[in-house]
Amino acid sequence: MQVLLKNDIFNGNDGCQYRVVKTSSPTSGWVVNLSKAHSWPVERDFGVLRSHSQFDAKSTTCSKSPDFAFYSENARNRANAAYEAIKPLLLNADGSENADILDGTKRNRLVRARAEELGISKTTIYKYLNKWWSQGQSKYVLIPGSARNGLNQTSGTSGRGRTPEYGRYNVFQMGTEDIKRAKDFIEKRYIKKEHASLKGVHIDLIAKHYSFRDGNGDLVKRPEGEHPSIHQFRHILKTCFTPEDVKRGKKGDKNFDRENKPMTGSSLEEAVAPGHIYEIDATVFDIFLVAEANRHCIIGKPTLYLIHDRKTRLIVGFYLGLENASWTGAMLAILSIAEDKHALCEKYGHPYDPAHWPANGIFPAKFLGDRGEMASRNSDRICDGMEAIISNTQSLLPIGKGVVEAGFHAAHCAIKDLAPGYEPPMEAVKRRGTKYHLDAALTVEECTSLILGQVIKHNTTVMKNYPLSPAQVLSGWNAIPIQLWKKEVEHNGCAGANYTYDYLHLQLLPRTTDAPKSKKAKVTQQGIEFENCVYKSVDDDPTVRQWMVNAGLGKAPEVHCSYDLRLVDYIIVHSKGRTFKCKLAKDSARFSGYSFAEVEYVLAEEKRAEKLLEDGANQAEMNRRQRAEAIVTRAKAATKQARTGGARSARKADTAAERNAEKSRRRRAETTLPPTSSELKPVRNVITLHPSDHVGVGAHQQPRTLVEAAAERPRSPIDNLLRRKAQEKTHELTHL
Template sequence: MQALLKNDVFDGNDGCQYRVVKTSSPNTGWVINLSRAHSWPVERDFGVLRSHSRVATQSTACAKLPDFAFYSEKARNRANAAYEVIKPLILNADGSENDDILDERKRNRLVLARADELDISKTTIYGYLHKWWSQGQSKYVLIPGSARNGQNQTSGTSGRGRMPGDGRYSVFQMGAEDIKRAKEFLEKRYIKKEHASLKGVHIDLIAKHYSFRDGNGDLVKRPEGEHPSIHQLRHVLKTLFTPEDVKRGKKGDKNFDRENKPMTGSSLEEAVAPGHIYELDATIFDTFLVAEANRHHIIGKPTLYLIYDRKTRLIVGFYLGLENASWTGAMLAILSLAEDKRALCEKYGHPYDPAHWPADGVFPAKFLGDRGEMASRNSDRICDGMEATISNTQSLLPITKGVVEAGFHAAHCAIKDMAPGYEPPMEAVKRRAKKYHLDAALTLEECTSLILGQIIKHNTTAMENYPLSPAQVLAGWNAIPTQLWKQELELNGCAGANYTYDYLHLQLLPRTTDDPKSKKAKVTQQGIEFENCIYKSVDDDPTVRQWMVNAGMGKSPEVHCSYDLRLVDNIIVHDSKGRTFPCTLAKDSGRFSGYSFAEVEYIIVKERRAKKLLEDKTNQAEMSRRQRAQAITTRAIAATKQAATSAARSARKADTAAERDAEKSRLRRLQTSMPPTNSESKRVGNVIALHSSDHVEGCAHQQPKIPVEDAAERPRSTIDDLLRRKAQEKTNELTHL
């Protein structure tokens, strides 16, 4: 049970409310009953009084009322005079509390002595003491009641208001019920609705509560003076609601916080050193691009990722690509932290200087995102592999990561004057605006080069409005990100860690997990099956080969794999022992080479849908085949029955060999033919004459001879080449084994 302190208010078991005047021990003390008008302090056991009731600390009068200093000088002087009257009674000479005044047997004697000393009435002193103990033992409670009149009073018209000039009606006096109705209407129909007007709410209020129906059933409002005016409704709005309440209710909390919330504090307060917090975010870069292969084709706007070090404002990583904002883009931006900066600058035509990249390879202690890519399941790879922390700000509140948001603005401003195809954001939704996309001329690589130039310029030039401390200014520091990183590193150290590009790449790739919702990899006899594709080991690893053998015997091992969402050609398989095996597409899945996983899934869905659409036609063909087959079998059974003899059924196999030879001889006579001579071929064209059985009966097993000259001139077909390659591959495999 919570311990009670002086001035705490609590509910007793007897239904009364008590205030603690003084504590004698953790379980006992002096209390005064607030539920009875003329009660005085008594010493009671707290446990007996309150049992398991909760302390109502918010009911303390001093916690609700304004500060003592805000009252008039006259009111404060009267409160000080009242305090001086009771001060010798409640305090000893050394400043400690006087317990005798709490004892009712000694209280009357002390009060009478003080009344005689000051020549005032003892009733006045008792009144001061009762206020002191019951209302919170503060000078404020001794202020005369007239000084506090109206401060906590329910607002109403109370006879106020401008009378009409022509005296047509009296001012309507709003009571507590009228104010309650007006407040409910304002809350539900004005504050919570963005486009509601006060005039409309006033009309609705009158129609609901200040109208009647006439004999025809029509709704008629009461005359002026019998309902609140719009000015009175506006007075209730201003009295009971603050401008923030109205604006927040109409716009919503998130929009209000983004646009109207007071800006306090600084982003530098949380960052303690370089590499501590990296802010990461993505935006649509407002420039239309063209295809590299054919500049006539427009490919739309790219997505720009930026990574800023919060402490020094240094841009430590970036990525510009055609992917939508997703984990793939965020992964590539994070990979740029450890990317070879020399190769990067050479690729995009910028001079390389190591001083421009002081944070090369430094991974932060904390990533700050905005509930987008950094809130996905794949972002767990950062926490598991690099032991970093991921923090996400409130959605729709860009001010919480203002460093990177300002970086986007700077990047747009740097190229908007020179980049063809740049579309100002305000023009994107403007009617009949200029068609900026028709001016597009930059490829993705050229636009990346422009962004890289802006990053180098930002990192090496002084920033405006960066809050250097007086000590830094006196030490000669400049607000240049590269210099700030170096100097802060020497002063406070670095909170980040170094990782290689290959390690980062492997750790950041999406990976299958044991999560039921995660994608699965499965070992089969044909290879590693993953996302409708079959993979085989790049080096024909014996371990993977043995997995496939075991899978054929029903003993498939459990494996996971890392994959790149952009390309299905390769994956990396992980076993339970932590080993990795690079795998590539098998020949069975070679048709998907060059596609992304999303594209493969789309192709499979389209393929299945096409088969589904042809299912009726296939079923119809199968039904027709079965009908024809049934007719054939029916005729065969009938003919067999007709040819039956009186011999036993088992005797049908007695002469099988002889009958088989006779059937073969009959078929040879029907199927065998000889090629025509050259003269006959020229005479009849491509028609081959059939010879009678008398001429070929003895040589039906011989193959017709083709002249050597004709055989040499016959062109080789594609099927011949394919068969020759297959035979050579079989020979090579036997030789290898």
């Protein structure tokens, strides 16, 4: 049988409910009957009052109630005064429980003496003792009832509400059903709709539940006092829903978490050492750029990628280019981790110091992205080749990678005062805003130089609000990224791994093994076909040549290739652990300099044009067949008429003689001599040109003949090509 403790509530065999006031032994103690009013403690045997099946231990009343500290000071003072009044009756001088107060024969004497001592009524003392024993033996139960009004009240507004001015109507008293309707409308029509107004939802509630149709079928709302007022409706909103419920419902969980969620924890909690976590992200850089070939032309805004080490805030890689946020841009940013920093600084005009790049070539144990390019199929190359982990934060939650987000802010702040063409984010949506794009003057290369300067400055200067530990501060550490990296590596080691640029480049390029089924490389007699282009080995490798021979014999090997989405000129072919660099064959050289997406678009346009001309080609074929059928019909009729009645097999009897005779007739008909120069006459059908075409032509000039016009016409590119080919042929014959 369950052991009962102080304040436990159980159901007795007599159908009454009891609370344990004090236990004398595991099987007996003092209890108070809660089912009877003004019941006092009595000592009983627990086994007599209850059975095993009837035990139902419950939490005490005070544990379910609000904390004592949440009541007003006045209410708490009154409860403390009540407790001080009965405390000498409950406890002895040494702090032990006074058993005499539980004994009914001694209780009256003790209460009368305490009442005379305090100068209050003994009824008041009895009231305090009854509350103490029956409601849970806690100061909370001694709080005056008025202080608890509204905390545990039943639903509805029965008998409450301010009287309307001038007594125009009686206050509508909301019951349980009315509150349920109001809560349902608020939840479904106000909270879950971003632009819904409370007044509009209140009108919908009245139209739905507090209106009727008149004789004309029109909907008429009930008069005031017969439906909840807007004040009552607003009261239900405030008491049944928290501000977070309303805000989260209207904005959505993700937007609420991004803008209003409390900031807890730190990004340093997960990072254990330098090189453990690199945060990577991209943003549209708020500056308009110009074309390098023609600075008058504006080419729009570039995309900026940044890679930060979470532990030390060090910028380990970046990329600025015209590629949209995609795997291509992410790949180039990751490649910058191992890029030759000396060549990089020299290219963009910055002094090179090896100390500025302590993480050069160090690949992290984990990349943290935002469900963009780092969640693509191509990102598997990081896991397979470098044994790193890719993790993605919740979408629309930039605080999950706050280090790199702060890096974007710092980059914008570094250039906004100096760079022409910078457009503040708010200006992009402002009406009649300043046309910042007309001030654009920087090229991609020049803007990259500005970003590189900001990267060096960030890595070599102290950061504000970086949480250095007291031991680090006392040891002389400074919150400078390159110093933090160096000291953290000395004390905690580095979680990253070192890779060369060439290895990273080969590993990060997309491969056909990772691509959808449509992207496959195929060996043919013409070369290696991939994405509508044909490739051949750069150095005419005999292995690739043998593949092409085998393809003609129906034994083409299976190959895969790595490719750069930005350029179709080269691919890297993989087969049995070997790699071969291949370039566009002459048949596909027309696409040189194009991206794979552009080639696909050009071919689609070419196919579309063919489809548009298909009807004309079909019409021409139909016309040709009609004319051919007419000729054939006439020929059949003439042949049938020419028959002499002989057998069909006799038609070939005189084939040789008739062939020679036909040949002679055609020679006489087709053979003519060209006219001599004296026989040539001026062409009379000369077309007179428009007067505007005679600019600079004298009146004495005579019209040209067709031969003269043909001799003087300008040469076309085809003429020049044929002439050059003929000269090359003549040159070859001369040297034989």
